[in-house]
Amino acid sequence: MSAPFLWIVLPFIAGALILFLLSEKNSAYIGGAISIILALIALLIPIDTALLLGSVSIKISPAIQFFGRSFELSTADGPLLAVIYGLAALWFFGTEASSTAHRFVSLGLMIIALLTASIAVEPFLYAALILEMAAMLVVPLLIPLYQRPGRGVVRFIIYQTLAMPFILFSGWMLAGVEASPGDVSTIIQSGVMLSMGFAFLFAVFPLYNWIPQLMEETPPYATGFLLWALPTFTVIFALGFLDRYTWLRNTPQIADAILFSGVIMTATGGIFGALQRHLGRILGYAAIAEAGLLLLALGLRSFDLVNIVFLTLIPRGLELSVWALALSIIKRKAYPLKFSDVQGLARKYPVAVGALVIAHLSVAGFPLLAGFPSRLALWQELSVQSLAASFWVFLGLLGLLIAAVRTLAAFVMAGEDSKWEMNESWTQAAMLGVGVLGIFLLGIFPQVLQPFLSSLPALFEHLVQ
């Protein structure tokens, strides 16, 4: 069996089968189980290495050919696949608690399969096309058939589609730059093309206006999944570009441009987040600020760049899944999630409210929570490069902290006579409990990520030299 078949074709087919054959209740468990199994295989069985189990020899071959091009997953991809499918399993199990199971799990599996294909495809810049296909597949998740599509989803699909031509053209031009590195005009043109492409993909300021709109218009759990999945793979795609092209990682102006777009996103995301009165929009701005932190990490001129990126990426999946799940539970009671709608809900949904606030604090970089170690590492590197940038990032995270305090204040604003009750189901409470436990675990013992962090830099060998 080949690795691309196992981690791309199989989950894609499984997603299609779940859509047509399984009931809503079973799909969450089956989809989650498939993801867990794929994560465990990625963790335990090295790709392209023969393993002898008794008299049976098992070997997962690394590549398959498709239309004259190859899809390749190497041994170094194993930990990354384990992280991706592990986090995807968390999202899929959560669908049972958020009551969005059926279409979410099937489409989610297909999206993850396509995104994995974007890592595997050679030449790697074809990933832009696959990312676009994944983005299109997200839309039915966001807009159920009973809902009229709003402006957010239209802008989302426009921006994702605009990104693809820019990246494909820049990839072609970058090959020209490699052939004649002294040609400054080609370097500038390809740099501008690439920047535009990634600006659309990352939703860099001011192209992120669709995110808060989408959080208002669509189910929070589905949008949370989108805000986790697409930026995660875009970051890996961007790391691939930096790793592949020497001049990109050695040009200080490009590093500065990435760094400052990250600073602007973090600062504006945090500050605008602090001014919101809608819980969905707050999550949207927090996701923007976190995407800014990822860009910041990409712009660091440090050999720890890859480590810091993955230290930010892994807890991000956990934080967003817990936050989005809590929000989707609360939304069923407090539609449409404005502060005025959620007043006093802390006494009616204590587990969901607690989980939401903890996930929010973790994104803001609160000590002892999952987001803290990555923020600390980021600040340590950033303060050496630019104190002004560190200040603006601090301001952004402070904005997120203020938003968390405002959210908490709205939740606890109950009359004195209202009683404490627990309206979450056991499944919901258990899922949120596990998520919150994970957030504390990653915050207090960040070294549990060390086995992954030590092997992931092997994927981008030029960046860590």
Add this chain to the structure above:
Amino acid sequence: MAAEIVSWVSVALILVTATTILVSRDWRISLGALAVQYLAAFWLVTRHLPFAMGSVKLITGWMVVAILGMTRLSLTNIDQSEQDAFYPRGASFRVILMGIAAFVAVGATPRIEAVIPGLGLPVIAGGLLLIGAGVAHLGVTSDLLRVALGLLTMLSGFEILYAAVESAILVTGLLAGVNLGLGVLGAYLLTAGSIPLTSPEEEDLL
């Protein structure tokens, strides 16, 4: 020489169809123009790609037109007044917009030919015209069908140019997939909300 003349005729056809899509309020005319536009784009794509690969783009394009047309035909309750809230929205404004896109294309074509020799002036002009028209269309509309038309127009312009520099079968296949996906997505979004169902949140509140 004959091929060159047909290429320039294709460019003219692209200018006319793109303007028609931008200006026309009737979805039937817009979709018809899109179908003709794919024919012109097909000719320009086959300047650099084999006939079979070019025809993939043509067939895909016509399939997309059919998908959007069938979907729009089945929707009878779309309120025309709600379709487009963008101002100014007069035909003259849109013609001027298309004129600007055409002038930009005329200005940029020789420069691009100088930077990337061998692409061919009609190919560059046709590609730029479609990209310009698509982007202009996206800028002046929030109507779902028109957004889909804008994206498809922009994408076919890009495909004409990209076909000249990249001839991989996988890319052609993936681009066909993206085009079809956009068509299906447009159809899905047009249908969404037109079916009277109740959301889970509304059910809980009832």
